[in-house]
Amino acid sequence: GAVVSQHPSRVICKSGTSVKIECRSLDFQATTMFWYRQFPKQSLMLMATSNEGSKATYEQGVEKDKFLINHASLTLSTLTVTSAHPEDSSFYICSARDRDGGVNTGELFFGEGSRLTVL
Amino acid sequence: AQSVAQPEDQVNVAEGNPLTVKCTYSVSGNPYLFWYVQYPNRGLQFLLKYITGDNLVKGSYGFEAEFNKSQTSFHLKKPSALVSDSALYFCAVRDTGSNYQLIWGAGTKLIIKP
Numbered sequence: 001g002a003v004v005s006q007h008p009s010r011v012i013c014k015s016g017t018s019v020k021i022e023c024r025s026l027d028f029q030a031t032t033m034f035w036y037r038q039f040p041k042q043s044l045m046l047m048a049t050s051n052e053g054s055k056a057t058y059e060q061g062v063e064k065d066k067f068l069i070n071h072a073s074l075t076l077s078t079l080t081v082t083s084a085h086p087e088d089s090s091f092y093i094c095s096a097r098d099r100d101g102g103v104n105t106g107e108l109f110f111g112e113g114s115r116l117t118v119l
Numbered sequence: 120a121q122s123v124a125q126p127e128d129q130v131n132v133a134e135g136n137p138l139t140v141k142c143t144y145s146v147s148g149n150p151y152l153f154w155y156v157q158y159p160n161r162g163l164q165f166l167l168k169y170i171t172g173d174n175l176v177k178g179s180y181g182f183e184a185e186f187n188k189s190q191t192s193f194h195l196k197k198p199s200a201l202v203s204d205s206a207l208y209f210c211a212v213r214d215t216g217s218n219y220q221l222i223w224g225a226g227t228k229l230i231i232k233p
Contacts, residue, residue: 043209108221115160
């Protein structure tokens with residue numbers, strides 16, 4: 001099956017620093033990637049939709065200047081948490097849709113997630 | 120509005136017994152339905168999907184789900200539970216808008232006891 005690699009899996013940083021999380025589709029091309037945030041014992045919260053070659057579409061309430069998304073190629077999207085604070089600590093998950101398959105069904109392939117802890 | 124409901128926060132089943140994780144949905148038009156599983160501190164893994172055809176869909180790890188249009192349900196089932204099935208299960212339905220996003224249920228924690 002299609003593989004999505006997310007890195008780093010865990011990151012600890014000091015308050016005020018920026019953290020970049022990468023999401024790569026390893027064996028397929030993804031024109032669209034999604035970034036989610038998951039709080040403990042809760043469902044996924046869609047943060048933004050990342051489209052290759054264009055600006056990301058952010059969900060209501062998500063600060064685009066806080067969570068910078070770049071989707072520079074068909075296999076890579078990055079999420080940068082800028083000036084991180086303890087309340088940004090969370091589990092961030094990316095997903096991607098195969099450009100050539102599952103487009104019309106909506107099936108998604110997920111990264112393993114990145115746990116961010118801001119001290 | 121489109122929505123997905125998983126009425127149970129947690130389901131406890133003894134190993135070897137059949138399990139059911141419930142999901143109901145509300146969409147306009149024909150539903151595209153999905154089940155995903157999440158193990159602790161991991162991303163989500165696709166289990167199965169219903170697009171069209173047979174109401175009983177078979178998926179990974181021995182799971183299956185039954186699409187019931189009249190009851191707008193898509194319950195996940197397995198005839199004999201394993202301890203390793205313990206995880207968080209999410210039901211989702213495809214957004215009928217143009218972006219094909221998934222609308223997620225709240226998740227159900229499945230605990231299989233030896």
